[in-house]
Amino acid sequence: MTMDDLWFLADEARQRAEQAYHRLRRDHTDFIEPVHSRRVSRPRFRTLATRVKATGTPYGVHTVVRRRDDEILLVRHEGVDMWVLPGGEVDDDERFTEAARRELAEEAGIDADYGGLAMATRVDIRCDGHQLWGVMPVYRARADFDVELSVNDPDDEISTARWFDVGDLPADTRDRDDLLAWHGHVTGD
Template structure:
């Protein structure tokens, strides 16, 4: 007996969920930077992200652009992949998207922010073995309430947190963050 592969159906359901989530953010917020990126992933990884997208519209959860009034941006280090990223992660079922971003910020950098709104709204497309779907990456912006950093990541993925005036070369989505800084601070 041959098992039926439902990956095409999962990809379709995920796309529909992403479309709804994207429009909710776009209708609620204005004046944010938009970007689109495409990633080719393994079949197993495609299934994982499609399941996350189907459940919440979000393949990577929610993130925060925490900044100081002087323009420095907070990044956290994922040492396993030698990359500086924005703090953030998966949203728990009982949280709003912004509550998840706030919780992740606290875990990964030990600070809180006063949120201004949505800084960036991303569309992340995934391809694998003839299948394609996409999900939403919401990145909220907020001014830091404190600047003393402390990494308390329960997942152990984040090994450092720092404020940057100049973004390191190994910053994920560096060009998007530079575009946001230019818009926000006129740099």
């Protein structure tokens, strides 16, 4: 791919991100909108641009699952060596909510009652003179208190799933500040 082709790919990806973002705004209310910036290598930029062009999202969709009002479900992602929200890439012709439910079932072995969008995180991605952005939808859901967790991740990236008290999230929780901001938004803290 030449430099002009990479610019064209990034431009198409930005257009798809706009479409995905506007669809989320049309369909949901009362969510927070964090912004993150990533500087990546040229091969990684191409990979993320291809994902955004296909779905509007560079890192897929995720779910923040609450049990009671003070516990959040996290999964241990061995590839990034962090606790993360369950989630992942959107398959072809799959709606965001369908992907979120599928990923939750694979990574934690549960189904939950979905209640809308918690976050629409904007991810700005840069590489040399190229830039694009994508949206990362994070849905909100509730699970029963006694639900059993089990990991059945076909990619073998997730090693365990566990409930954490919101006030005691592990230091190595990805996007920890976003989770705390969302929890404060929801509870009015």
